[in-house]
Amino acid sequence: MAKLATTENNTPFLQASQLFHRFGPTEILENINFTLEAGKVISIVGPSGGGKTTLLHLCGDLLDVTDGKVINRFESQAFAFQDARLLPWLTALENIAFSLKAKGVAKNHRRKLAAKMAYRLGLVKEDLDKFPKDLSGGMRQRVAFARALVLEPELLFLDEPFSALDIGLKRELQSLLIEWVTNKNLSIFFITHDLAEAVQLSDEILVLDADPGRIVKRVKIEKCQSERDGEFIHQQIRMLLDDPLIIETFELNFNNRQQEAS
Amino acid sequence: MNAITNILKEFPRYLWSGWGAIASLFLFLAVWDLGNQINGSLTLPSPKETFIALWQLMQTAQLWQDVQITVERALWGFLISLVLGTFLGMLAGNFVTASMMSRPIITLIMGVPPIAWIVLALIWFGMSDESVIFTVVIAAFPIVFVGALQGARTLEGDLNDMANSFQTPLWMKLTDVYFPHMFSYVFPAWISALGMSWKVVVMAELLSTPDGIGASLAVARSHFDSAAAMALVVIMVIILLLIEYLLLEPIKREVEQWRS
Amino acid sequence: MPGTQRLNSEKQIENEAFYSVYPVEKAEGYPVVFSYGFRPFFLLAPAYLVLSIVLWSLFWTGMLPISFFSNPLQWHLYEMLFGVTSAMMIGFILTAVPELYEGEEPIVGRTLVGLVALWLIGRISFWTMDWLGVWLVALTNIPLLLWVVVLVAKPILADPLRRQMSLAALFLVINAIQTWFFAAKLNLVTTDPMAVLKVSVGAFMVLVLLSVRRVNTEAVNRWLDQQKIDAVYLARAPRYNLAVFSVTVFTVVEFFYPQNTTLGWLALAAMAAILNTLNDFFIDEDPIFIRPFIWPLFMLLVLMATGYGLIGWDYLQTEVYQLNNFRHILTMGALGMAYYMVLIIVAHLHTGRSFTRNRWIGIGALLLLAGTLIRALGSMFVPELSMTVIGLSTLLWTLPYIGFLVIFGKWLTQPREDGLPG
Numbered sequence: 001m002a003k004l005a006t007t008e009n010n011t012p013f014l015q016a017s018q019l020f021h022r023f024g025p026t027e028i029l030e031n032i033n034f035t036l037e038a039g040k041v042i043s044i045v046g047p048s049g050g051g052k053t054t055l056l057h058l059c060g061d062l063l064d065v066t067d068g069k070v071i072n073r074f075e076s077q078a079f080a081f082q083d084a085r086l087l088p089w090l091t092a093l094e095n096i097a098f099s100l101k102a103k104g105v106a107k108n109h110r111r112k113l114a115a116k117m118a119y120r121l122g123l124v125k126e127d128l129d130k131f132p133k134d135l136s137g138g139m140r141q142r143v144a145f146a147r148a149l150v151l152e153p154e155l156l157f158l159d160e161p162f163s164a165l166d167i168g169l170k171r172e173l174q175s176l177l178i179e180w181v182t183n184k185n186l187s188i189f190f191i192t193h194d195l196a197e198a199v200q201l202s203d204e205i206l207v208l209d210a211d212p213g214r215i216v217k218r219v220k221i222e223k224c225q226s227e228r229d230g231e232f233i234h235q236q237i238r239m240l241l242d243d244p245l246i247i248e249t250f251e252l253n254f255n256n257r258q259q260e261a262s
Numbered sequence: 263m264n265a266i267t268n269i270l271k272e273f274p275r276y277l278w279s280g281w282g283a284i285a286s287l288f289l290f291l292a293v294w295d296l297g298n299q300i301n302g303s304l305t306l307p308s309p310k311e312t313f314i315a316l317w318q319l320m321q322t323a324q325l326w327q328d329v330q331i332t333v334e335r336a337l338w339g340f341l342i343s344l345v346l347g348t349f350l351g352m353l354a355g356n357f358v359t360a361s362m363m364s365r366p367i368i369t370l371i372m373g374v375p376p377i378a379w380i381v382l383a384l385i386w387f388g389m390s391d392e393s394v395i396f397t398v399v400i401a402a403f404p405i406v407f408v409g410a411l412q413g414a415r416t417l418e419g420d421l422n423d424m425a426n427s428f429q430t431p432l433w434m435k436l437t438d439v440y441f442p443h444m445f446s447y448v449f450p451a452w453i454s455a456l457g458m459s460w461k462v463v464v465m466a467e468l469l470s471t472p473d474g475i476g477a478s479l480a481v482a483r484s485h486f487d488s489a490a491a492m493a494l495v496v497i498m499v500i501i502l503l504l505i506e507y508l509l510l511e512p513i514k515r516e517v518e519q520w521r522s
Numbered sequence: 523m524p525g526t527q528r529l530n531s532e533k534q535i536e537n538e539a540f541y542s543v544y545p546v547e548k549a550e551g552y553p554v555v556f557s558y559g560f561r562p563f564f565l566l567a568p569a570y571l572v573l574s575i576v577l578w579s580l581f582w583t584g585m586l587p588i589s590f591f592s593n594p595l596q597w598h599l600y601e602m603l604f605g606v607t608s609a610m611m612i613g614f615i616l617t618a619v620p621e622l623y624e625g626e627e628p629i630v631g632r633t634l635v636g637l638v639a640l641w642l643i644g645r646i647s648f649w650t651m652d653w654l655g656v657w658l659v660a661l662t663n664i665p666l667l668l669w670v671v672v673l674v675a676k677p678i679l680a681d682p683l684r685r686q687m688s689l690a691a692l693f694l695v696i697n698a699i700q701t702w703f704f705a706a707k708l709n710l711v712t713t714d715p716m717a718v719l720k721v722s723v724g725a726f727m728v729l730v731l732l733s734v735r736r737v738n739t740e741a742v743n744r745w746l747d748q749q750k751i752d753a754v755y756l757a758r759a760p761r762y763n764l765a766v767f768s769v770t771v772f773t774v775v776e777f778f779y780p781q782n783t784t785l786g787w788l789a790l791a792a793m794a795a796i797l798n799t800l801n802d803f804f805i806d807e808d809p810i811f812i813r814p815f816i817w818p819l820f821m822l823l824v825l826m827a828t829g830y831g832l833i834g835w836d837y838l839q840t841e842v843y844q845l846n847n848f849r850h851i852l853t854m855g856a857l858g859m860a861y862y863m864v865l866i867i868v869a870h871l872h873t874g875r876s877f878t879r880n881r882w883i884g885i886g887a888l889l890l891l892a893g894t895l896i897r898a899l900g901s902m903f904v905p906e907l908s909m910t911v912i913g914l915s916t917l918l919w920t921l922p923y924i925g926f927l928v929i930f931g932k933w934l935t936q937p938r939e940d941g942l943p944g
Contacts, residue, residue, distance in 0.1 A: 062423055079427035085420050089442040089520045098438065102430040133522040147428075157427070281798035285764055288791030289771075292784040299783070308783065310838060 012073040012154060013037050014059060014189065019068035021054055027212035028054050032068070034206060034215070038154065039185040041225070043198035043205045047250060051213025052191045053159060059189060060157045074155040074187065078148035082160040084140035086132040086147075092139075093118065093128040096146040103151065117150040118143070122172065137164050145173060149180075158190045162197060174200060178225045199236045200228060209249045217245050269516045276512055307489040316493035325478075329497065332474040335391060336463040339398025340456055346399075347406025347455070348448055354407075355414020364411065368404045376401045376462050380469050389470055397466040402455040409451025413444040446518065453510050460502050540872055541620035541628050544943045549630040554937055558944045559616025559629050560868050561934045562638045567609035568865060568923035570645065574601050579916040583909045592652050599719045602853065604663070604700055605645055607726060610861055611693065612637060612670050614733060617872055622686060623677035628944060633673070640666050660704035667697040689732050696725050717777060720849075724773025727826060727852055728766050730860045731796075735762045738802070738819055741867045745815050748877060753806045761799045768792040772830070781837075789834030796827040815877055818863050818887035825855035825894065832898070847898050854919055855894035862890055862922050869930045874940030882929055886922030893919030 019032040028051040036042045044052050057063035059070055060079060078099060086095045093114050100110035118128055121142045132140055141164060148156060156177075162170045178201065180186040192198050198205050199221065207217040219240065223232065240246055291309045298308035307315070319325045354360040379400050383393040417440060425439050467476025475494055482491040549557045556562060578598045580586035591597045620628040629637070640662070647654055647662045671693050678686045699722045706715040735757040742755040772788040779785070800823055803811040811820040829851030836845050866886075870877055893915045900911030938944060 057423075060427060062426055077427075079424070081420070081424065083420065085424040087421060087439065087442070089446070090438070098430075099428045101438070102425075102428040102434060131520040133520060151428075275801075275804045278797075278804065279801050281794045281801070282761065282764060285768060285791045285794035285798055288787050288794055289768065292771075292787035292791065295784045295787055309787065310783065 011038050012075065012187075013071075014074060014155060014187070015069075015071045016055075016059060017069045017071075019055075019058065019065065019070065021051070021058060021063075021066065021068075029058075030212040030214040032213070032215060034204075034218075036155075036187055036189055038074075038187050039181060040203045041181060041188040041190060041201050043190040043192055043202040044208050045192055045195060045198050045205055046208035046213070047210050048193060050208050050210035052208055055208070055213065056157055056159055056189065056191050072155075074153075076151060076153045077155040077157065078151045078153040079157045080145050080148045080159070080161040082163060084132070084137075084144035086140055086143055088132050091129050091131055092123065092135060092143045095132070095143050096150055099147045099151050113150055114146065117146040121146050121149075121176075122169075138166060138169055141165055142169070149176075152184070154185070154187060156186060156188045158188060158192075160192055162192075163194070177201065182224075182226060195237050195240060196233055199233045199240075201225060205240075207246055207249055216249055217243065265516050269512045272516070273512060276515070280507065304486075304488060307492050311489050312492040312496060315489035316496055319490065319493050319497075325497075328473060328475050328478050329501070332463055332467060332476065333501070335394045335467070335474065336398060336459045339395045339463065340402055340459040342395070342399050343402035343406050343455055343459070344452055347403045347451075348410045351407040351410025351448075352414045352444065355411040355417070361411055361415060364407070368407060371400060372404045376465060377469075380466050383466070384470050389472065391471070393470045394463060394466040394474075397470075398459045398462050401462040402459045405455040405458060406448070406451050409447050410444070413447030416447070417443060446521070449514065449517065453506070453514070456505065456510070457502065460498070464498060538871075539942050539944065540617075541626075541944060542624050543620075543627055545627045545630060546943055548627075548632070549943065552631045552635065553935070555935045556634045556638075557630055557937075558872065559634060560613040560872060562634065563609045563613030563616075563641070564865050564868060565927070565931060565934050566638070566641070567606055567613065567861065568927055570609065571602070571606045571861070572920045572923050572927075574598075574605065575916055575920055578602075579912055583913055591649070596715060596719070597648070597651075599716075600703065601645070601648060603719065603722055603726060604696075604703075605648065606861070607729075607857070608644075608666060609641055610864065611667070611696075611729070612641070613868070614864060615670060615674055615689070615693070617868060618736065619674045619677060619686075623681070626677045629673055630944075637666070637669065640669070656704060656707045660701070660708070664697065664701050664704065667693055667700070671697070689736075692725070692729055692732060696722070696729065699725055717780075721773055721777050723849060723852055724769055724776075726857055727769050727773075730822070730826065730856050731762055731766050731769070731799075733864070734819070734822060734860060735759075735799075737864060737867060740871075741819065741863075742803075742810070742816060744871070745813075745877060746810070749813075751806055751808065751810070755802060755805055757799070757802050761795075761801065765792065765795040765799055768795040769830070783837070786834045786836075786838035789830045789837060793827045793831035793834060796823055796830065799823055814879070814884050818859055818884075821887065821891060822856055822859040822863065825851055825859060825891070829855060829898075842902070844902050847901055851894055851898045854897055854915075855891070858890055858894065858919065859887065862886060862926070865923075865926050866930065869926075869933050872938075872944075873933045873936075874938035874942055875933070880929065882925050886925050889918045890922045893917070893921075 014036040016032050016034055019029060020027070021029040032055060034042060044055060046052060054063065058065055059072070060077065061070075061072065086092075087098065090098065093111060096114035096118055097105075097110040100113060101107075105113070115128060123139065123142055123146070127135065127139060132143070135143065141161065145161065162173065165173070174197075177186070177188065181188065181201075188201065190198070190201060202221060203225075205219040205221070206215050207219070208214070209216045221228075221236065294306070294309050298306050298311075303311060354364045376397060379397050380393070383396045387393040387396060421439055421443070422435075425435050430439070463474075464476040464479065467474035468480050469476075471477050475498060479491060479494050482488075482494060554561070555565065577586070578594075581594060582598075616629050616634075620626045644659075644663045644666055647659045651659045671690060675690065678684075678690045681687070699718060702711065702713070703715055703718045703722070705711045706713045706718050739755065739757045746753055746755060768788065768791045772785065772792050775782060775788055776785055800811070800820065803816070803820055810816050829848055832848040832851065833845060836842055836848060866883055896911055896918065897915035900915065901908045904911065933939075
């Protein structure tokens with residue numbers, strides 16, 4: 001089913017090749033290579049401070065690439081961040097419509113689309129006129145998701161957007177994403193430190209070790225996302241955790257920190 | 263604009279909500295009256311005497327002339343501070359070096375008491391409008407400058423990344439992200455600067471001009487006319503309260519609804 | 523919008539009993555009018571009010587040359603303040619407590635008959651004070667409110683939030699002022715009985731503020747529900763506390779330092795603080811404070827504020843001396859409107875009815891307002907017509923209560939509309 005990494009013009013993809021990055025003297029990323037195809041999900045897992053967010057910023061063109069290459073052939077992209085990053089002076093509805101406004105969608109139309117997406121994500125009418133300060137953490141995150149999804153992007157960058165959410169909302173959003181990946185050919189570049197989330201959503205998991213950030217393992221999961229049940233996820237996680245390389249990536253780091261602390 | 267109609271719509275209710283404040287002001291007048299009963303009218307004229315003196319003053323053309331002169335000086339000083347402070351503050355905020363450099367200078371300017379600036383201004387400009395306006399600017403400018411500087415310093419960051427992630431056009435970034443952010447820093451600074459201007463202008467006039475409310479206050483003092491002095495104080499307070507609560511506060515409420 | 527909160531639309535409003543338990547066996551064998559505290563008292567209070575004020579006006583204008591009391595002015599003030607208000611207070615608190623406290627039985631039957639009897643004895647004894655002597659009258663008047671406080675004290679004291687403590691304490695304060703009045707009459711204290719009555723006006727204004735806060739919260743929200751307006755009326759405690767504080771300070775200073783110039787400012791502070799409580803009404807785009815049923819509640823506070831405002835103005839300048847007339851805005855206006863609206867509201871809700879669209883309710887409130895303003899301002903503008911002013915204002919002011927008795931009085935002697943006991 002999956003085609004090989006393709007350079008054909010008609011199917012979009014995101015490709016990083018021989019990507020390096022440094023801040024001053026510190027090397028953050030070392031020789032990153034991967035390809036994300038349309039309708040696929042790639043997760044980057046790894047210890048925190050391992051350059052995951054830097055990689056996301058480089059791929060999403062929020063940071064200039066200095067060494068290596070990032071090719072992005074997707075027509076449209078959107079971001080959801082770990083913190084909601086809502087504009088505090090705009091109401092929930094205006095925040096959702098912000099992404100559409102940036103694309104030049106007319107006012108009435110974008111308000112309609114924004115409200116529709118808001119309801120889809122479980123917000124109610126009264127919430128739409130509230131300012132972010134009057135929304136709970138979960139509701140803010142819904143607004144942030146709605147702002148990204150309302151664009152119906154081809155490529156979605158997710159930077160640990162589920163970490164502040166309760167289980168119910170997390171499940172809801174994840175199944176929505178899986179539905180879009182399956183039916184709308186959405187591609188997702190997903191950063192997380194939660195292996196269960198990664199296993200649930202990804203076609204490919206890249207394990208990123210820290211200092212400097214480099215891919216130490218690639219795991220492909222063939223089974224269709226919608227068919228992955230609790231049993232399957234559990235079993236996959238155990239398989240991953242049995243891998244000495246992964247243990248090393250996470251544990252070594254844990255030991256290092258302990259040494260630093262003492 | 264939407265905000266203006268909102269302000270006007272809320273205005274009657276806003277005004278009515280002032281009764282609580284008026285009640286405590288009346289209680290304050292009762293205490294003042296008590297002070298008058300204890301100390302006598304020469305030291306502290308009663309509120310009633312003061313208001314009668316105020317009424318008589320208001321019949322004279324002199325008072326309105328003085329008020330006009332003082333308001334003009336305060337507004338000039340405030341406007342200069344506003345324009346200079348906002349512009350330079352934003353400019354400095356965009357460069358780390360400039361903001362590092364400016365901080366000690368601002369601290370220095372703010373550290374010198376306004377009364378000392380008046381003396382220097384008298385040496386430099388003599389008994390003139392310029393002395394007063396200079397003193398107002400030197401007192402109000404740093405407040406605006408610091409507000410604008412902080413606003414500009416905090417512009418970059420997460421929200422900017424967010425805006426960039428949606429490829430937001432520059433103009434929309436200015437109107438939807440930068441301007442509201444800057445405004446939320448600069449507007450409160452303008453309000454404090456206006457209050458400062460009003461206080462400093464009277465003080466400067468008291469020492470350095472032959473006209474204006476400050477000068478009238480000096481005259482009242484030299485004549486030992488405590489009722490007139492109190493009346494002038496009341497006028498100054500009323501003007502400040504009117505500007506603050508009838509003009510600035512409703513605007514602030516409307517534009518800062520989103521603040522927690 | 524400030525102060526707006528959303529309601530659960532499915533909130534149930536119809537057929538509320540306003541008590542959680544009812545002592546059916548205690549009410550058995552007594553007429554319906556003794557089946558709930560408000561019933562006898564809310565019949566007696568307006569009837570007695572009309573009777574006393576008509577007699578007083580006839581006497582004052584010289585049309586009825588009776589001399590049954592050596593000090594008719596004190597009789598007028600005491601009976602209008604303590605005589606009438608005590609009946610209103612008892613009816614009010616006996617109805618409020620079972621509603622506010624789960625498991626609290628309403629006072630009915632024999633105890634209620636006893637309370638009514640003691641109140642009647644108190645009235646008759648005061649009328650005949652010249653024959654009975656002050657001591658005996660004091661002994662029949664003072665225990666009434668104490669008895670009521672004892673009857674309702676248990677749940678109020680047990681309430682961990684002490685919500686009704688201020689109201690109960692105020693009952694005791696009013697009782698103490700009543701005692702003080704008799705002590706002054708007996709020359710046990712050197713105070714002038716008239717000064718004590720003046721103090722009592724302040725206490726009754728505080729009573730109106732505290733009760734109106736409770737009545738408004740219930741009545742306005744019920745009305746909003748009935749009108750399907752999706753907003754909540756909140757009588758904010760700090761605003762009322764400021765008003766109570768200002769009124770108290772004014773009253774105390776007026777007693778200790780009559781004619782002091784601070785009184786002008788203190789009265790104006792009371793005015794502003796009372797006007798400030800009206801902010802509670804600005805909860806909807808719709809100006810609910812001009813709607814039927816709501817405007818008299820709003821007007822009540824406006825009247826109280828006007829009264830204090832004019833008193834303050836009077837104290838501040840020297841040309842006008844109208845204090846006693848202005849004080850009538852507080853008593854006839856604020857207190858009178860409070861009587862009237864409490865009568866109407868309780869007679870509706872606690873006999874199992876929804877608010878009706880009876881035109882009389884608004885007309886009565888208007889008449890009451892007109893009577894008050896004529897009494898308070900008439901003799902300032904047309905001093906030569908003072909007899910006419912008093913006669914006309916009495917007529918206008920008593921009509922609302924007569925109307926209440928005629929139209930709604932029967933509800934108080936009939937079983938509840940919804941068939942519930944009580």
